[in-house]
Amino acid sequence: MDLGTVLTVVELVQKAIAIYERIDNLPQQMAQLGRRMENLNLFLVRLQNFLVETSKNNKKSKTQLLSGQLDDLRKLLAGIKANAETVYDLFDRYKSGILSRSKDLKFRASWMTQLWFSVVDNSADKVQVIMEDIDQQRSLLRDYLVLMAVEKAYEPTRPGREPEQKPPGTLAAPTKRRPVPSPSPTPPRRDYKILFVDPYNEGRSVVAEALVKLLAQMTQRARGGGDWRIGEVSSAGFFTKRRNQAVEAIDGLDYSERSFKLPWRPGGQAPDSTALAAVFDNKWADFPFKKDIRKEMLGRTSRGVPKDVFARFDFVFVFTIREHDNMVKLKEALLRKEGPGAVPRCKGRVLQLGTYLAQKRGQVREILNPVEGGDSKKNREAWNQQVSEIRTALKGFLKQEMRWVPPDDKDAASVGKKGLESGKK
Template identity: 50%
Template sequence: MALDPGTILSVIDLIKQTVALYERIDGLPQQMTNLGRRMESLNIYLVPLEAFVKSKNTASTAYARLFPGQKEELAKLLGNIKLNAEKVHDLFERYEKGILSRSRDLVFRTKWAGQIWFSLVDSSPEKIQTLMDEIEYDRRILNDYLTLMNARAVWERPIAQVPASPAPTRPSGSRKYDILFVDPYNVGRSIVAESLVKLLGQATLKAKLDWRLNLVHSAGFFVRAGSDCVDVIERLNYSYPSFKKPLIAGGALPQDVALDAVFDNKTFEQPFKKTFRNSLSARRSRGLTKDTFKRYDFVIVFTSREHDNATKLKQALGDKYGQEVVAKGKGRVLHLGAYLAASGAPKEIVVPKVTKPGAEGRQQWNAKVSQIKTAIKGFLKKEMEWVAPEQMPVRS
């Protein structure tokens, strides 16, 4: 699907038509009502996007922020949004007109018969739920890209004027998520992020609060150890030559100064802190596996370059292995720096200039750990509905 203003506006127009169609139909079965509300939720993001696209200078500048791999995924995303919108529009249109089958020109004789058919046969609860899940997943990815493009300055003002639709229902604590932090070599930032999430998790559970994470791991993009997709990474069509770093053997220990910045302080002074430190100190760097984007719900990176690389890898693995390595609603690639500010472009969480032990290295890693912790808390609150303990465990 081509990514140009005309194409984007055609998708937006289709969503508008679908929402208008839903709003004028009375007596919809509950599942179809839920589907219509999900389309309204998507429309909340697409209506302001229309103003953003029509503002040519702003849109051009924002779009230029994306790298080629990100632009390819955004085009694919809009194509999928359009495909699902067409399915929903057809469903509502057939219900409104009483059309049982377009191919056989069959119509319903009575409205109640139509309700039974759409509720139990043509659009079973399972089918509708799958469609709603896809729409919600696409909405979240779209929001990620609006953030990456720094489009908030344009769309946050009009979005406040749009009546909010009911939020998708998600019972508290009903689902656990798996996340993976990825940086090039898995000895610094990714290990720090993994450590901080596990410490926050233990503090949250100790306070008897809801914790929605199950697995929390980290890996290195350019690490051979433990990887079964090195061939794909080596041959990846990187957006720019500089995005490809040398592949290393792996098996390296975490940087001491990075771990010291996480653990050598008075925060989280509980028995589990020492256990985590001992475990992570012995960890060896490892690479990615071909099922990364199927196994984890979130694959979290630290810079725009790393986001583009991960997006490219996800596409390449899907092209090569298909459903064996990709799954709908899984493998959402996130830029952790997007959670550092309420608005504006994501902040790049780069490697400290000094990474060796010593006063200067420790000072720089202290600042980096603080930055990563702030971003992680933002991620947990937004994506996991996390409630922080009133008082983090600190030694008196």
């Protein structure tokens, strides 16, 4: 990825933000457009900081994008650049009261400018289209930053916080000058929906779903009732046809590599027995509810992704770079076909679960599927290791994104005691 291209895009976006901050008494929709640009800028600056550091240290990230992924990211940046130019022109014309640049027509009073932009020019519809496009671009850009392990590691300094220690020359986002009233305190959400996706919904995705359900029970049944913020957890197979409502879109994807497109399976298969044994046949979370969850997981069969995957779920987890790229491609395809409703704001974040494993900055660990067949003892050992990694990554996600506090030993003991008492009744 060319640093110069990113710097140009960042400069244009920040130029639009600068003029937005100089305009007083903006109509609500225009103000919303300015805030969209500010949010987009945060993600662009993370990418910029990442490229600045790697160029200064003359090193390459271990998560270099493939050629097809780079082409897609360049196209995305070109679209962001075009929108930034349009938004700057819109704010500049509004500030200057310019009706038409080509005809050199200007308004003499600010109220006439507001009238034109709100009624005569039908700009409400035009601005809404731009805002929806920016929302889509920000969502896709965030997915690429996750893939490159950029999102958290190169976060720009925010006003009111201690600045992070950054390498010399690393750039930060401009501080917003426009005062923002403090939002009214709202209770934390407890209805987050998460989906785990692997190719066939028989191994890793089912393991992750089972582990989250176990962690939920341990937290909610702990002494005093732990704070659990996930309302729904499920899993699916990308190349599983049963109950897959995106088969046509998946078949038509422009895959970054030929090997990224796997053969379809019909679905309806039981989970990998060795994988589930690695989850349940041990002393971890050894409480009465564990049997119920095991029975539930053994009774499910493999299924595909729903058509509303990005509108329904807040977080969509995958396990490898290939799976991440395929899921982002599917998001882009559904956006083109279905429009903004396919990916509402702040929904459908595509995350690679290995991002939450302990690692060096700028790296993401892939969680691979253990090789099928061979010695059963070695298969079980491989799944034991994989389950341990998935559980560690899930705990990292819960702590960082859900503000989860793990139950301590006493809390865990109370879980067991409650379970035994309920069993006696």
